[in-house]
Amino acid sequence: MGGFFQELAKVLAQRWVSLLALPGAFFIAAAWLAVSLGHSRAWDHALLVQRVNAATTTLTKLPVGLQVLGVVALLAAAAGVGLVVQALAGVTRRLWLGQWPHWLAAPLVRRRRARWHRLVAKRRRLEEDSPEPRAQVDHDRIDAAADRVNRMAMAEPGRPTWMGDRVHAVESVALHRGGLDLAFGWPRLWLLLPETTRTELGNAHAAFAAAVATGTWAVPYLLLGTSWWPAALMGVATGVTGWARARSAITDLSSLAEAAVDLHGRELAAALGVVDPEGSGPLTVAEGERATNLMRKGR
Amino acid sequence: MDVERAALTSLCREVDALREEARRHSLDREQLLDRILTEARSRRPVLGLLSRLLGADTDTTLRALGAGLPGMGPGRAREERFSCPDGACDRTEVPPPAGALPRCRVTGHPMRPV
Numbered sequence: 001m002g003g004f005f006q007e008l009a010k011v012l013a014q015r016w017v018s019l020l021a022l023p024g025a026f027f028i029a030a031a032w033l034a035v036s037l038g039h040s041r042a043w044d045h046a047l048l049v050q051r052v053n054a055a056t057t058t059l060t061k062l063p064v065g066l067q068v069l070g071v072v073a074l075l076a077a078a079a080g081v082g083l084v085v086q087a088l089a090g091v092t093r094r095l096w097l098g099q100w101p102h103w104l105a106a107p108l109v110r111r112r113r114a115r116w117h118r119l120v121a122k123r124r125r126l127e128e129d130s131p132e133p134r135a136q137v138d139h140d141r142i143d144a145a146a147d148r149v150n151r152m153a154m155a156e157p158g159r160p161t162w163m164g165d166r167v168h169a170v171e172s173v174a175l176h177r178g179g180l181d182l183a184f185g186w187p188r189l190w191l192l193l194p195e196t197t198r199t200e201l202g203n204a205h206a207a208f209a210a211a212v213a214t215g216t217w218a219v220p221y222l223l224l225g226t227s228w229w230p231a232a233l234m235g236v237a238t239g240v241t242g243w244a245r246a247r248s249a250i251t252d253l254s255s256l257a258e259a260a261v262d263l264h265g266r267e268l269a270a271a272l273g274v275v276d277p278e279g280s281g282p283l284t285v286a287e288g289e290r291a292t293n294l295m296r297k298g299r
Numbered sequence: 300m301d302v303e304r305a306a307l308t309s310l311c312r313e314v315d316a317l318r319e320e321a322r323r324h325s326l327d328r329e330q331l332l333d334r335i336l337t338e339a340r341s342r343r344p345v346l347g348l349l350s351r352l353l354g355a356d357t358d359t360t361l362r363a364l365g366a367g368l369p370g371m372g373p374g375r376a377r378e379e380r381f382s383c384p385d386g387a388c389d390r391t392e393v394p395p396p397a398g399a400l401p402r403c404r405v406t407g408h409p410m411r412p413v
Contacts, residue, residue, distance in 0.1 A: 147373030155397040
């Protein structure tokens with residue numbers, strides 16, 4: 001048991017350093033640069049060296065006790081900034097996943113939906129213009145048109161952002177093709193999923209959470225950019241990196257979630273007693289709807 | 300299983316997809332793939348070079364080779380068409396991709412895939 005707690009303490013310490021203290025310390029350093037240099041002398045190396053020398057001289061003249069206290073204060077400040085940014089990560093997550101107030105989301109959803117339907121119509125026209133059997137070149141054209149539709153959204157858009165629509169598509173497909181309402185079905189399905197599937201989903205979700213955390217660090221750097229412009233550049237770079245990683249992670253997460261519903265939806269219906277556990281074949285909409293009725297209980 | 304052997308197996312299976320993907324990126328990437336194939340033909344290690352090609356560590360490379368690349372292209376689009384549930388009329392419907400299944404407006408029953 002002692003070994004377990006030692007290991008746990010080590011893991012927690014590593015996470016503390018990587019998630020809070022290290023990025024926080026970088027930010028404190030950037031804040032010090034901002035205060036020392038300001039906008040007008042943002043790249044003044046001579047001034048920077050002068051300020052570093054002055055700070056070092058002041059620090060070395062302090063008694064050891066005060067130096068230790070300074071390091072502790074610095075670590076606490078770094079962790080404090082990290083905690084604030086972690087708290088803000090929830091806002092980034094909602095923003096990226098399109099969980100916006102209705103009045104703000106509705107016009108964008110309408111626009112995304114219209115664009116998606118235009119792309120679908122283009123694909124349909126290509127299909128109608130070249131009936132089966134088709135030449136390879138026609139197949140390629142249709143495949144490319146279908147890919148443009150799928151790259152925009154995997155089902156009819158319902159959220160104002162690309163990432164939000166990735167998640168929305170999983171819910172929409174489960175409801176329209178399997179009759180399952182994942183708002184109530186997902187926790188029950190999760191309990192039935194094999195350990196390997198849960199691990200893969202957990203890893204994809206952890207990658208998304210890490211990307212959201214990275215993207216959120218853009219906020220303090222952008223704020224710092226008001227007094228030292230290079231910090232704004234750092235903010236933009238951090239934000240774009242986090243956003244790009246989040247898009248990739250949400251693609252993995254939504255693909256895995258849809259696969260889990262496809263592969264284990266029947267098990268869920270069987271566990272709820274809606275279908276025969278010995279039965280086979282895809283879950284029908286009627287069966288899924290009966291399972292949903294049981295799960296929602298009139299709610 | 301020997302990781303180099305696993306990498307060579309995946310490379311052999313997915314070389315066409317890799318070539319297609321490399322063509323979409325840059326000349327450097329195509330040249331790197333050519334180099335990988337030269338090394339593979341001479342039966343020399345390729346895992347390190349594959350990691351460079353895919354921009355990943357060696358463990359991720361093995362996973363990506365086995366899972367990611369074949370699904371990276373657009374795939375073959377599938378058309379869906381539905382007809383009357385019991386064939387009593389000639390109505391057909393093409394729902395939007397991954398959209399709700401069409402129903403007969405007279406009986407309310409789900410239409411049948413053609």
